[in-house]
Amino acid sequence: MKTVAVIAHRKKSLGGGLDELRRLISEEDVGELLWYEVPKSRKAPKKAREAVDEGAELIFVWGGDGTVQRCVDALAGSDVPIAVVPAGTANLLAQNLDIPHDLPEAVRIGFHGRHRRLDLGRLNGEHFAVMAGAGLDAQMIADADGGLKERLGKLAYLWTGLRHVGGSAIRMKIKIDGVKWFDGEASCVLLGNVGTITGGVRAFDDARPDDGWLEVGVATAASGLEWMRLLTTMSTGRSDRSPFVRITRARKVRVKLAAPRTYELDGGARDTARVLRAEVVPGGVTVCVPG
Template identity: 25%
Template sequence: MTHIPAILLIVNPISGDIDKDILIQKVEKQVLNEGKNLLIYKTSGKHDIQEITSILKENSPQRVLVAGGDGTIKLCVEALQKFDIPLGIIPAGSANGLAVDLGIPTDLNNAIDLALNKNAKPMDILKINGETAIHISDIGINASLVKNYDKSNIRGKLGYALQSIPTLIDFKETFRFKIVANGTIKEGHAMMIAIANSQKYGNGAVINPKGKLDDGKFEVLIFKSLQMGKILQTIFNEIPFDEDFVEMIATDVVEITTKEAIPFQIDGEYIEKTKKIEAKIFSKQAQIIY
């Protein structure tokens, strides 16, 4: 009996504002035209990694496609850790930071075509406090903004802009930090410290101009300025990245401690307030199609 190669499509049904039924129909049409079988898994937020792992073991798909935002991509990267299977990205989330950074088309048909036909490239991943991270994480004012945005009913750039007001009110002062990296210790005050494996936030704002996804390094960016508005303007891509108020440390492992608990987010998902962050890079652990 002839074996029909399979493609696994993982869909987050509640992410973003793209009609997922139309997306699935478009993927199914192209996959069937290529003479392949399409497997579909919709995330539920419960036991997704275990369910995906089971599908991968039973079906050995040629490649996996993910339709969702950064959180869903991170989920797939975790599930694929023990499999040599490439991952294609169809941007379909509220935050599509990694897709923006990789230059993946926003047009649905073009993104599907790329995910199905282009070759994969290796990408580094991070572990931060035991959590997988693929894009940009931070402590400080942006994590506070993410927390406020999550509680809001208004999505998109307008939602972030509206939540910048209570964020500025709540986050009035710098916090004291200590960073241990590359055998050195740095202490000071900051409004935000980012751990970046890539260059851009989902809105296209370049926060880490020297970031590369496959160089075995990540950048620690210290926003030390008291000009909170300027930091938010950088986040919103309203002004260029300004090296005068940002200090960068390139490393493969870092420990960050703070005197008080500070808001912390990973890849656009608010985690908690924390006083300690440990991050380490794992070189070329993911195979991403772009």
């Protein structure tokens, strides 16, 4: 019988809600159930650490990518497996790991799925499991987080993206494992641990979350037409075949921006920074995945 913890963003919803989650867990062989609800994702790390201190052997995280990222950051290096319950807007980590938007199945995977050790990225001292970046994507996310995402869902990203196309280019200097790789104007830089981004688009076709590498991409598209061509290529073929993209891999990345910009981690906006320092953390977290 296991000690199981639930960390739930109470404003998120899936299936029959948190009452159904509690019922489904109670049908398993659980000794003690630790239950934590938070009003914001930033409150989740404290509860994640508390759950570990209380002896949790399995932690369910109910929420979107922001809540999952906050818990992953707190649990990095721990052996306690995380069971993702995709109750958010994009749910990109769940999507990339084939965890369905289905509450009973997500719970079943948590108890009876396979434990998979995944890499993490660490950007400016904070871990991420999906992607991080600066430029257009971070501006989109920052604008959508102002309540627009709750009203429009995934359409919020499209709306805010259209607002920023054409005005997001900035001079960037990027070093890959200590070697200069890019120096020029770019709309965004993206660091990926997985391949698929919002809308099911493959940003990094060869990404794997357990290969010990971070994918690094720079988009130089500036106008609306160039972004349309880029997104069409990403949707119908390989991203690296677009003339508006450069992609490589790295274990360490340093990005210097011409001016401070907002950056994002797994869909969560952070304060502005002029220098981004990132590295891969091999096998940084254990996640329950379909068997």
